[in-house]
Amino acid sequence: MNKVIAIANQKGGVGKTTTAVNLAASLAATKRKVLLIDLDPQGNATTAAGIKEESPNTLYEIFFDNISINESIYESSGGYQILPGGQDLLALEIGIRNQNQQQFLAKTIKTITTDFDYTIIDTPPTLNQLTIEALFAASGTLIPLQCEYYSLEGISGLMDTIQSLSNKNLSSNRVLGIIRTMVDMRNNLAKEVSEELEAHFSSILFNTIIPRNIKLAEAPSHGVAALQYMPNSYGAKAYLALAGELIRRVENV
Numbered sequence: 388m389n390k391v392i393a394i395a396n397q398k399g400g401v402g403k404t405t406t407a408v409n410l411a412a413s414l415a416a417t418k419r420k421v422l423l424i425d426l427d428p429q430g431n432a433t434t435a436a437g438i439k440e441e442s443p444n445t446l447y448e449i450f451f452d453n454i455s456i457n458e459s460i461y462e463s464s465g466g467y468q469i470l471p472g473g474q475d476l477l478a479l480e481i482g483i484r485n486q487n488q489q490q491f492l493a494k495t496i497k498t499i500t501t502d503f504d505y506t507i508i509d510t511p512p513t514l515n516q517l518t519i520e521a522l523f524a525a526s527g528t529l530i531p532l533q534c535e536y537y538s539l540e541g542i543s544g545l546m547d548t549i550q551s552l553s554n555k556n557l558s559s560n561r562v563l564g565i566i567r568t569m570v571d572m573r574n575n576l577a578k579e580v581s582e583e584l585e586a587h588f589s590s591i592l593f594n595t596i597i598p599r600n601i602k603l604a605e606a607p608s609h610g611v612a613a614l615q616y617m618p619n620s621y622g623a624k625a626y627l628a629l630a631g632e633l634i635r636r637v638e639n640v
């Protein structure tokens with residue numbers, strides 16, 4: 388089935404990487420075969436996946452050194468597999484543009500020989516070529532959003548980009564859902580914004596709310612997802628619930 392899902396929002400610090408890693412681990416816990424692709428030069432998802440190699444293959448080696456993606460997939464600490472990311476991806480971003488190789492990631496994913504159920508792509512906090520590569524490759528996009536004023540402003544550009552790619556028949560990508568992250572319901576503003584999202588985006592808003600939970604912030608420094616670090620934490624349970632909701636939407640079960 389390999390459902391390719393991009394996690395995107397050009398704002399930084401909204402919970403993209405946390406969502407990518409914990410969703411990958413939660414989907415893997417439901418016996419789905421999951422590949423996580425780290426497309427962010429910061430490589431945070433790679434660290435959180437517990438990858439110990441000094442310089443693992445990334446999409447950079449696949450692009451410049453003609454290495455197969457199948458030789459660049461590593462086992463993570465969370466039951467899913469990962470194509471790591473890192474600083475080299477900055478050069479890749481330029482390389483793809485200079486050599487006019489747009490849609491390189493989409494083509495590369497088609498050459499994967501393992502039968503993955505889900506491929507989750509973590510993207511950088513900009514709408515650059517790396518993020519566009521993810522949007523080209525994905526059939527759905529998840530948008531993590533913090534419940535603050537202005538948090539919606541950033542996503543209109545992202546939604547327009549997804550729409551224009553599909554209008555030009557360059558991709559079948561659509562917004563699969565908006566995810567409320569780092570929510571503290573004791574905070575009145577968060578509650579207000581959350582209710583506003585329910586009113587305006589009811590059709591695509593995920594019911595699962597990801598709470599602000601310190602275990603989600605601590606787990607990456609141990610190279611694991613919250614599900615491995617503290618399975619009973621609110622954070623780990625919230626991402627399990629999110630995975631369940633995603634499965635119901637995507638697999639119609």
Ligand SMILES: Nc1ncnc2c1ncn2[C@@H]1O[C@H](COP(=O)(O)OP(=O)(O)O)[C@@H](O)[C@H]1O
Pocket residue numbers: 398399400401402403404405406431512568569570597598599600601603604605607622
């Ligand atoms: N639900 C949460 N509760 C507590 N801390 C969180 C939560 N989600 C993310 N964080 C922390 O917030 C920071 C930014 O999250 P991150 O996932 O890296 O965002 P992005 O990838 O969008 O830049 C990180 O330090 C992360 O550990």
Ligand SMILES: [Mg+2]
Pocket residue numbers: 403404405427431510
């Ligand atoms: Mg990130």
